[in-house]
Amino acid sequence: MSASYRGKEFETYLHETGETGYAQMVSHPIVYIVGLPGAKINEVVLFDNGEIGWILSLPEGLVEVLLLSVHPMRIGAQVVRTESLLQVPVGMGLIGHTVNALGRSLYKTEPIHYDEMRAVESLAPGIDKREKITQPMETGVVVIDLTVPLGKGQRELVIGDRKTGKSEFLLQTLLTQSKAGTVCIYACVGKKRIDIKKVENFIQRNNLSENCMVVASSSSDALGMIYLTPYGAMSMAEFFRDKGRDVLLIIDDLTTHAKFYREVSLLSKKFPGRASYPGDIFYTHSRLLERAGNFAGENGPVSITCLPVAETTEGDISGYIQTNLMSITDGHIFFDTEIFDAGRKPSINYFLSVTRVGRQTQSKVRWGINRELFSFLSLYEKTQAFVHFGAELNEGIKSTLSMGDNVFTFFNQPMGQIIQLNLQIVLFCLIWVGSLKTSDSANARVLFDKASALYEADPEFRNRVDTLVNSVDDFNALLGRIAPMSGEFMSYLNAK
C-alpha cells in the first residue's frame, strides 16, 4: 500500500513539489535528510513507508526531522515535502472520544467526523482580543472554591508530589464543569496506559461523554507525539472556544512534557542549559499556556481555562520547570505531602497556594467568607501549635479547635464528590453559626452528599439556596439570614 498523508499519495507529493530527499543519518527519533531544497521549518514530511515527520531545523546541507513514529527510520528512506504545516483535525465530533495528539482515535471504533483542520502551533491572541476575567470557575471542591478561587480563563498550575491527589482534584473539577456545560479536555502527556484508562472510566462512569474528551499519549508512544500532545489539545480547545463554548483544558503533566522535550533536544544536539534542559524550555511552555485565557466572543466572553500540572520531588517547588510554570501561570495550587499524610484530602496547602485573578471574580459574600476563613485558619494553625505544649485549654481555645475540626471535616472531600458553590456557602454558614457540627465525620459526609444530590435533583431546594445566597451582598448579612432558619434547614435535610 502506497504511503499517503491527508488523502494524497507519496507519488503525488513527489510530482507536485518536484523535490525529494533521503535519510542520511538517524538518531531516533531525529532523522537527518539530505535533499529537500525547499524545506521549511515546521513543515510536515512524508516518508516512503508512510511515516510522517516534522521539520525541526535546517542545519547546513541537511534537514532535521522529528519522526512521529515509534519505529526508527531506515537509512536511505526516501522522503517528500507535503507543503503543509502540522495540523490537527478538529470538530464537534471529537467530544466523547479519546484521541492522540493528531486527532486520531486511539480505539478502532466508528470514525470521527471532523469539521476543519487547525495548525498545532499558532500564535496566542493579542491583548485586543482578550477580556478581563470576571466569571468564577467552580471546581466543586470546597477548599478551592472558598480559599483559592479560580476564574474562567485563568491558568492555574496544580503542583505537588506524586500520589498527593492532584489527578483526583482535576477529575472533580472536570465533573463540576462538565455538568455546567463546559467542554472539558483532559490531555494526558506521556502517561501510563492504566492512568489514561482511569480518566476514560471516570468520564464514562459519570456519563460525561457529552462534554468531555481525552487527548492522550502514553509513555510508550513516539517522542514526537508526546511532545505534540498539549499543543494538539490546545488547538482543539481553540476550536470549541471559537464555537462560543467555554473550555476547561487540563494538561497532565508539563514536567513530563519537559523531560521528553529535553530528550528530543539533546538528541538533536542542541546545547544543554540548566539541568540539561534546552534554552527554549520556558518558551516551549509559555507559548502553549498563553493561548489560554478569556477572550472576546461574538456573543460575549468565551474562555479557555487551563489547569497544567507540575510534579515535584520531596515537596521542592523551587525546581527549574516548576518555577518556570509558576511564573507563566496565574497562580498555583500546592498539594502538600505532609497534609496528605495527615489524612486530609484534598491535601491542598491554601497558605502556599496562590490565585492571582480568581479573587476579582468573587462576589462580596465569597470575598467575606474568604477573608474570615483565612483569618480563622491562621489562628487555628497557631492554636494547634500551642496545644502541643499540653497546657490547659480555656473555652476560647476549645471552641477554636472545635470549629477548626468542623471546618476541616467540611474540607475533606472524597474522590468523586462535588458540592456546588452556593451550597458550599450555605453549608459553611451553617457550620460557622454552629448549627452544623461535623464531629461525626461519617454522618457529616452523608449529609453533604444528601445536600449535593438534593441541590441537583430538587429545583425548589436549589432555588431556595440560590435565592438565599444571591439576596445579600455581605457575609455577615448572610449569617444573619441563615442563623434563624438553620434549624428548619437541618430538619429538611435530615428528613430527606
Next chain:
Amino acid sequence: MKLLVTARESENILEESDTLLRSLYKVEDGNFDNEYPRTTSIKPLFEELHVDVRNKQQVEKALNDIRDTLKDSQKIQLTVAFVPNEKFLDKLKIWTEQNVGTNVILDIRIDSGILGGVKLVFNGLYKDFSLIAKLSNYFKEYNNVSQLPR
C-alpha cells in the same frame, strides 16, 4: 581531480582504497606492487593521475584525495527501465561532464515499471520524464475530456 563514476564504481573505489590504506603500513617504499595489482578500480585511476606507486607518501595522498573527492561529489540518481550497457554509460558520462560537471556519482537504478524514459533526482530536485508518467497524464486528460458534457 576529476571523478565521474557510477554508484557501484564509487563503492568499489572506496572499498579498495580502504583496503590499500589499511595495508600501507606493511609496505616499504618501492614495494607496493604486491597489493596494488589486485585492485581493479584504483589501478586505472592511478594511471590516469600518474601516481608513482613506488612512493608510499604519494600513494597515501592520492588515496585520501580520491576518498575526499568522492565524499564531496554530487550525486545524480537515474531510474531507467533497462540495464544500461557500457556504451550507454560512456555516453551518459560524457553528457554529464558537459552539462553538470565532473566529480559526479551516477546512481543508476532499474525499474521496469516506468516502461521507458528516466526519473531524475539531483540536489534534492525530482523530475519525472518516464513513459509511464506521460501515459498516465495522457489517459487522465482523455478521461477528463471524455467526461465533458456533449
